Amino acid sequence: MQDALEQATKPVATRKQAEKRQKLLAQAAIQINSNGAGSINLDAVAKAAGLSRNAIYYYVSDKSELAYLCLSATCDAIQEDLDEALAGFDDPALQISEFVRLNLIERSGRLAVLGDYDLLGGEQCSELLAKERKILDGLAGCVARGIASGRFRAVDPHLVANCSIGMINWVRLAPRWLGEPLDDANGRRLADAICELLLRGFAARDKLPTSHWPFVEQLTVTKVNPFDRGEAREQKRDQLLATASQLFNRRGIDGTSLNDIVAELGATKGVFYHYFRDKTELVVECYNRAFELYDTFVEAARSYGTNGFERALITNHLNCQAQLGSAPPLTLQTGLDALPESVRSQFITRSQKIWLEVQRLFASGVDDGSCRAGDIRSMTEAAAGTFAWLARGGLANSGKSAWELADAICDVVGYGILIDRN
Template sequence: MRDDAKPSADVGGAIDPPPSPKRRGRPSRHGLKREALLEAAAGAFNAQGIAATSLAEIAERLGLSRASVYYYVNDRAELVFQCYQRACELMAEDLAAAGEAGTGLEKTLAFINRALTPGRAPTAVLSEVNYLSPAHAEVVRTANDRNVAALIGFVETGVADGSIRPCDTEVAAQTIIGTLAWGRLSPQWMEDSRGRKFQARFLAAAIDLLTSGLTTDAVRRFEGPIDADQFLPKRFNPFDRQDASDMRIEQLLTAASRLFNRDGIEATSLDEITASLGATKGVLYHYLRDKTDLVARCYERGFDLFERFAAAADDHGGDGLERALIGTHLNVQAQAGALTPLVPQPGLDALPHPRRDALVARARRLALLFDRLLRRGVADGSCRPIDTRMVALIGAGGFAWLPKWLPPDDPRGPRRLADEISDIYFRGLKAR
């Protein structure tokens, strides 16, 4: 699906961002143009995905000729690399500045505040690192790993100094990073979610949620009562043609969703998907028209599962807060286990509009459902007063980012991870 030249592998050491970046001075005119190019590209990549964003489109957005864009990058792959590199550099700057704060909790919150500052220029979500050449991908991974380690260090400092309660520090740091990523992706899925007013509200709700959690009972720990494996497909009759066909489609959609979640949609080829099943592309084309159809079908399967989780949470929970958190718990289990529904990715705007609009409508209905459950929790006293609409939206960041960092052989297991992430939302990180 790539329409640009092969990515360059010449990456020398100078492009690796330094461990402790200095604050930027006033950029040159050349630097300002490059910043504008990377900001426009990052916004487009987040909304449309890589495949649907061309250099010509970026040039048109900026009122430049395509030749002018080639002054800064050789091809689209290099533009993606520079956007990812810039995102890592800015995160490193935010971490360095936040490190000047006092306690571990204060450092963590200062970082979130900087990263979600309203009106800040867009940065690319690192969802397609495998799209890059191996050398460029290694540069981005090294920079990102260093940033993640710094944030984990903030949380560990907080646990040591008593400002953050004991927790799995890696899970806490990655949940924060997932929240930041979702803050950049959520506007394309939700109505009235663009502009500084929404950004300010998202920031305030995220800080409140991650600091203090949702519960009015600071002693109790949340543990989900439902096992997500019960939502796995039931046994089928291999001698029934329709049953056998449905199962093969389910296997295709599950395998594709798992790879899309881990590596990104553009970075995952149809060959990789079919190879993971020991099949050929001919089998895939027997059931699906093309990759766009496959992506849309994966999203539709994903929302089928999200809606089933929400219904189960509403049926099995006691108070309003428990019902809302059961949904989160099931979604984490699903991403860490065998279900792996396709989570919201960059590139929604590239889908055909009738299917895109239907998916957005389903996402909004789910957000409204969890908003209603949280409002019920506030009313029944199980949930403290919060911005329920924003919290219902923010919760997706905890499970949607999970496939990007969780190793396939992670010893914690789906239920333990679900308990840990749900408990971050339940009690927050602040020691009480």
């Protein structure tokens, strides 16, 4: 299998230089996934790759170029794995399974989480988006052929493709947020979980109606007395957090400036500094708001669901709705290690708590017969990737409402795309 990581930068003269370049990009991927593409530490990357600080400039001119080359190489590697999977099998279900296996197991942690393109120049951003679209189109074509052949149900091929890449993207990042090991065994479990969710879902019974499920606005809208100064101030602060979260989700934290946020609000920087000291405090408060919303969704799922399966799927449905709305929670994304240690450990604890709550919902479904038995730990971890990608606005012009898109995504993750799920 030709390695796209070895082709991303300028030509090299020797095998040793090619190996150094490959190590450099692999270490850059680790930095992007932990600190964010805009916060790469060149000294740390050079040391981990076995290069001096001066030697790194033989391969890249600065950290921005390194981020671009690493993200470009990741796109190339994903495309390469998809092409290999499509060429190796005729069955579209096996093509999807092989693609996921190649990319998450064979690549063994050497690829970056896709995104953060906006911090790069316009031409580089456009190139990366075009590469990602090509991958999504290839996956969608595979799903469409499965539908045409009678192997898959009638689903939206592009939605399934986005869910696939969304889960792959998320499980590269999830171990950091959940305190999980970044090892091959965990990668195999998560690859199997993605394939299980996509192909078979986790429902043990026939489809349930969703008409009685809650709208996210029912749970998040609060009445404010405009004549109460304290309440009015808090409303403005919440609006700032919601707007910042939406932009951070769409462009990445490093790709969004304070000027972008206040411009979106039609405000000034002075208004921002009335509420927050700096961007780091803003990001921390956006995450605090997100965790409160995630807790709210789990509690609502317990109230509205009639069995374990329905409660688990309502949680996913509410998260989909929220990411498609105008005031989404901040998605758990790259840059966790760039936050203060005390905050980082607190966020990992809160992430683990929510993850455990969803596992309990799923486990109760296995007990009551509404969920298929399986690797609950890995499946609940992977499932978050089916809504995290929505934050980037990929289906903004689909012509469907947030509720309809949430229904379609939950239909895939809940029931799978195979006609014969046995």
